[in-house]
Amino acid sequence: MDSDSSILWLATETGGLNKLILTRNKRFELFTFEHFTKSDVNSSIRSEAIHSILSEGKNLLWIGYYGHGLGVATWTNALEKPLFKIINRENHQGALSGNIIRNILRDSFGKLWIATNNGLNVMNENSSDITKSTFHS
Numbered sequence: 001m002d003s004d005s006s007i008l009w010l011a012t013e014t015g016g017l018n019k020l021i022l023t024r025n026k027r028f029e030l031f032t033f034e035h036f037t038k039s040d041v042n043s044s045i046r047s048e049a050i051h052s053i054l055s056e057g058k059n060l061l062w063i064g065y066y067g068h069g070l071g072v073a074t075w076t077n078a079l080e081k082p083l084f085k086i087i088n089r090e091n092h093q094g095a096l097s098g099n100i101i102r103n104i105l106r107d108s109f110g111k112l113w114i115a116t117n118n119g120l121n122v123m124n125e126n127s128s129d130i131t132k133s134t135f136h137s
Contacts, residue, residue, distance in 0.1 A: 005021060005022065005023045005024075005078045006021070006022045007019060007020070007021055007022075007055070007058075007078055008020040008022070009053050009055055009061055011050035011051070011052065011053045011063075012048070012050060013049055013050075013051075013066075014048055014049055015035075015037070015048055016035060016036050016037035016038065016045060016048040016050070017035075017036040017045055017050055017053075017063065017073075018033065018034070018035050018036070019033070019034040019035075019036070019082075020032070020033055021033075021034075021078050021079070023078070032079070034081075036082075036084075044084045045063070045071070045084050046063075046065050046068040046069075046071055046084075046086055047065045047066060047067060047068045049065065049066035049067065049068075050063055050064065050065055050066070051064050051065070051066050051100070051101055051102060051103075052064035052101055052102060052103050052104050053104070054104040054105065054106065056106065058078075059074055059075050059076060060072065060073075060074055061073040061074075061082070062104045062112070063084075064101025064102070064103070064104050064114070065099070065100075065101060066100050066101070067099050067100055068086070068099060069086065069087070069088030069095070069096060069099045069101065070086070070087040070088040070096060070101055070104070070114060071084060071085060071086050071087060071088075072084075072085050072087055073085075095130075096114055096116055096121045096130060096132070097116050097118040097119035097120075097121055097132045097133070097134050098116030098117040098118030098119060099116070099117070100116055100117035101114060101115070101116055102115040102116060102117065103115040110125075111123065111124055112124075112125060118134055119132055119133050119134035120132075120133045121133070
């Protein structure tokens, strides 16, 4: 994406994911809006209930689903449809501590911190290692 374009991602509780593209040039501003839902044939978001998102750079978006774990979207330019993938699979050995993602942050060391309904997780993308801290009440 060139420096004259910006993407704003909007997560919703029950309506999926929205992408607003603002393109500027010397003469005008152009707004483009896209809506992604679970029922869309061309979209493969896991759920329409999205609790958190983390946009990184110009072509990576982490998606925290309610009840379906962690996903990621990638694209090469602003007008391209994103490719959605699920990162956290339920009952998988390297699964996160919970499937309700509350928050996603990246620290200054490059590690991804993922808060779930059952604990705090630290993920190293390069090795796919996940460190879990679970909550017990």
